[in-house]
Amino acid sequence: MSTQEKREVAPVPGPVPTPAAAGRAAHRRRTALIWVGRIVLAVIIVGGWQLCTNVKPDGKHPLVDPFFFGMPTQIWDSLVTLFTNTEDASFGSIWENIWVTGQEAIFGFLLGTLVGIVLGLLLGSNRYLSAVVGPYIRIVNSIPRIILGSIFIVAFGLGTFPKVLLAAVLVFFVVFFNAFQGVREVDQNLVANVRVLGASPLQVAIHVTIPSAMTWIIASLHTAFGFAIIGALVAEVLGAQQGLGLIISQAQGRFDPDTVFACMIIIAVFTLLAEFLIGLLERTLLKWRPPNKSEAQAI
Secondary structure (H helix, E strand, O other), X not given: OOHHHHOOOOOOOOOOOOHHXXXXXXXXXXXXHHHXXXXXXXXXXXXXXXXXXXXXXXXXXXXXXXXXXXXXXXXXXXXXXXXXXXXXXXXXXXXXHHHHHHHHHHHHHHHHHHHHHHHHHHHHHOHHXXXXXXXXXXXXXXXXHHHHHHHHHHHHOOOHHHHHHXXXXXXXXXXXXXXXXXXXXXXXXXXXXXXXXXOOHHHHHHHHHHHHHHHHHHHHHHHHHHHHHHHHHHHHHXXXXXXXXXXXXXXXXXXXXXXXXXXXXXXXXXXXXXHHHHHHHHHHHOOOOOOOHHHHHHO
16 A cells, blocks of 8 residues: 555545624524523513512511512413403403504504604704794693693593594604704715705705614604503593503502503513514615624624
8 A cells, every 4th residue: 555545634624604604603692592581581570579479478468469569370360361351341352452552552653753753854954943943842842741641632532533642742752853863963074065966955855864864763763662652551541432541540440450460561562563563664774774883793
């Protein structure tokens, strides 16, 4: 056998993972760890809550009184009852009440977002209008929302419109101030260069001002939808014929914290679904934007 035949053959190296593949694998591991942490935290909170309502150091009184704070097992029973027991429902099925509150929140969110974006862009790009209208916006913003809700219900009755209006007011200020600040943060050198190239004011707004402010506007939507839910619920508590706010108000009158927490769970699920859809909208509208530092680390 020749020397070359006796020579050991070097092992063939396997495929080297590309940086993109390694980044995706790291992102999957990080996502899995995040979900594990979320589940563990939920188990600790719910389990600790249940434990504190059962443990009685003196043999009589629990650490946490379920009469005032409820207990997870009873909250689950109330949640099941809301979805299964429709015969005793005084205000319709739970699905009807979810639909009523959802409509009020969604329409209020859309109305407040539209008006907030339009006025924010308009006042942010026109300093004269901003100086004229600004004090009035600050005055309205200083009025407690519960007073506005009472005014709307007295003026427009117990129907859907006053709930939509109150939700829209809460959403408006969140979106307006972000849109206003987003316009003020636009690079004026970029605007000047575009104007030098012959762009009209409308073209400047479409191609420079609005895209630059869009990051601020989209960021405000994540908070704004929560305010839309709050506005609808507050208006329903003040006066309504249907809705989750009415169920919460009635449960409060019966000293039934379990039903109150059950309704809070329903609201949380609805809000998380809306947050997911807003996230999809954000990724669609802001594809042009380079990822920031936190986003780049997750790629």
